Amino acid sequence: AQSVAQPEDQVNVAEGNPLTVKCTYSVSGNPYLFWYVQYPNRGLQFLLKYITGDNLVKGSYGFEAEFNKSQTSFHLKKPSALVSDSALYFCAVRDTNAGKSTFGDGTTLTVKP
Amino acid sequence: GAGVSQSPSNKVTEKGKDVELRCDPISGHTALYWYRQSLGQGLEFLIYFQGNSAPDKSGLPSDRFSAERTGGSVSTLTIQRTQQEDSAVYLCASSSFLTGTIEAFFGQGTRLTVV
Numbered sequence: 001a002q003s004v005a006q007p008e009d010q011v012n013v014a015e016g017n018p019l020t021v022k023c024t025y026s027v028s029g030n031p032y033l034f035w036y037v038q039y040p041n042r043g044l045q046f047l048l049k050y051i052t053g054d055n056l057v058k059g060s061y062g063f064e065a066e067f068n069k070s071q072t073s074f075h076l077k078k079p080s081a082l083v084s085d086s087a088l089y090f091c092a093v094r095d096t097n098a099g100k101s102t103f104g105d106g107t108t109l110t111v112k113p
Numbered sequence: 114g115a116g117v118s119q120s121p122s123n124k125v126t127e128k129g130k131d132v133e134l135r136c137d138p139i140s141g142h143t144a145l146y147w148y149r150q151s152l153g154q155g156l157e158f159l160i161y162f163q164g165n166s167a168p169d170k171s172g173l174p175s176d177r178f179s180a181e182r183t184g185g186s187v188s189t190l191t192i193q194r195t196q197q198e199d200s201a202v203y204l205c206a207s208s209s210f211l212t213g214t215i216e217a218f219f220g221q222g223t224r225l226t227v228v
Contacts, residue, residue, distance in 0.1 A: 036219075043222055051215070090155065101158075103155050
């Protein structure tokens with residue numbers, strides 16, 4: 001079985017400040033981990049993924065995420081938030097032996113000027 | 114095609130009618146997924162295809178829901194005798210394990226409203 005938890009429904013940050021969107025996961029085997037972003041009235045867009053190797057992965061639009069196996073976490077980060085980063089963010093996990101990904105409930109990020 | 118294409122983009126149907134939702138994945142992608150997103154909710158997995166086979170259909174909510182994929186390409190999700198609780202955005206995604214593109218590419222979704 002696999003599951004994802006995004007403990008915060010909403011994250012608010014000021015423009016220019018660093019942001020973190022939290023994600024923890026559970027899988028029976030080894031994980032593939034993903035972050036997706038959904039802008040209003042648009043489909044989900046892939047941001048970044050962890051497969052293996054370096055625990056810090058970099059993705060689109062200046063986002064990065066750190067895989068922490070001991071804490072089973074994969075938090076999304078950005079050093080300096082932009083108003084245009086405001087969107088709904090989803091974390092997803094897939095066991096390397098599974099076909100489907102399981103998504104978290106999403107976190108709404110609001111960046112205020 | 115260049116991206117995952119879903120049709121129709123919007124569908125309003127009367128309770129009790131059948132509907133068909135279509136997904137055209139990225140060319141060459143072997144894996145295809147259907148998810149459902151209700152208003153303000155996360156993504157609910159429905160079914161996964163690898164080629165024309167569906168090794169995981171555990172998310173289909175009831176026997177009113179069915180899906181097929183033909184030619185390893187286009188997929189159709191059919192909902193029979195629609196109910197109001199079926200109202201949601203139905204998302205299709207594809208990926209290709211063969212090329213290492215394990216992330217999912219999503220279509221724009223079909224917004225289904227049952228009245």
